[in-house]
Amino acid sequence: MDSLVTAAARALAAGDPLGALNRVALRDDAPALALRGIAMAQLGDLVRAKALLRSAARAFGSREPVSRARCVVAQAEIALASRDLAWPAKALDAARVTLEAHGDRVNAAHARYLDVRRLVLIGRLDDAERALAALDPEPFPPALRAAHELVVAGIAMRRIHTQAARAALARAVQAAHRAGIPALTAEAESASRMLNTPAARLLAHGEERPLLLDEVEALLASKALVVDACRHVVRHEDAVISLASRPVLFVLARALAEAWPADVSRDTLVARAFRAKLADESHRARLRVELGRLRSLLRPVAGVSATKRGFALAPRHAREVVVLARPVEDKHAAALALLADGESWSSSALALALGASQRSAQRALDSLAAAGKAQSFGKGRARRWITPPMPGFTTTLLLPAPLPGD
Missing domain, CATH: 1.25.40.10 (Tetratricopeptide repeat domain)
Known part of the structure; x- marks a missing residue:
């Protein structure tokens, strides 16, 4: 040389x-x-x-x-x-x-x-x-x-x-x-x-506040019943109940947790779970079926009790019920989290990281682009997607990885 x-x-x-x-x-x-x-x-x-x-x-x-x-x-x-x-x-x-x-x-x-x-x-x-x-x-x-x-x-x-x-x-x-x-x-x-930047949000008693990563770790190690909207699980101490494949049940669990210790009306639960503006008898029947399924899954950590106007969550051993939510709620938050690292991503790479099909990743990118949250450059296989890093919070919890005990 x-x-x-x-x-x-x-x-x-x-x-x-x-x-x-x-x-x-x-x-x-x-x-x-x-x-x-x-x-x-x-x-x-x-x-x-x-x-x-x-x-x-x-x-x-x-x-x-x-x-x-x-x-x-x-x-x-x-x-x-x-x-x-x-x-x-x-x-x-x-x-x-x-x-x-x-x-x-x-x-x-x-x-x-x-x-x-x-x-x-x-x-x-x-x-x-x-x-x-x-x-x-x-x-x-x-x-x-x-x-x-x-x-x-x-x-x-x-x-x-x-x-x-x-x-x-x-x-x-x-x-x-x-x-x-x-x-x-x-x-x-x-x-x-x-x-040193917020990694998630804590929702409890009608209020919310940002959490740093060490606070998230402390919360997961506490005796609280946590409805984790980042991973779509319900956990209390060592018990972890996954609702990732049951989106309707998770929506119901989150609604009940956000209202705890109060109850949630049937109309509100129907609107959140089924996106129905007016609840008819078929919606109410379906709600009873889904709540029965949720009650069965949550039996080790909590019960779901009926009230005069709706339903309420009843933890078995925990003294507190909280919701752990993403820093930003967005339909395509996981894709946004990956793009927020400041690098340029292909749709195929996003699909691989998200564990989704490339077509699903492309639809998410198109939606983000239409909302002005992502932009692309290049054409064909050279096309890449970027977005400026989201200020004020870390994206760690939005990335596809298991939490402790998963």
């Missing part, structure tokens, strides 16, 4: 893409193409970066497997940054194996972290934790240690383990400062600020 390529590589490692381009911008040999691709990725031109790295991988060919594998890892990182979550994981795994076989442990570890970050984004936290457990960050340079801690913090926040998340973010900020890369430092500090 000649002196210009070496100097460009050092500039990239220090977070100076313009300095790297000044040295190799006019060269078309394989190492220069790879460095130019990484520089363009750091500058935000991901389309040009992908093209340069593909050219570099072809130029390296089979005679330089390590350099080719590094190009594959760089392409995977660009795919992750552009939220192309359907990129071939097998190619990244093959590149990692090649790097490990040739003693390039740092880049092999980087490949593992990319795979873990993808697993976190699509909500596969158990798989992400197993992959992360195989990595020891101690021998890695500061930049990679910061990446490790950011992944640890991301999993902890989605698990609602606030202390672990706070400790990991503090270590990430320290490692990022040691690395001296401004973009990495900004990412770590931005993630730290998420813990």
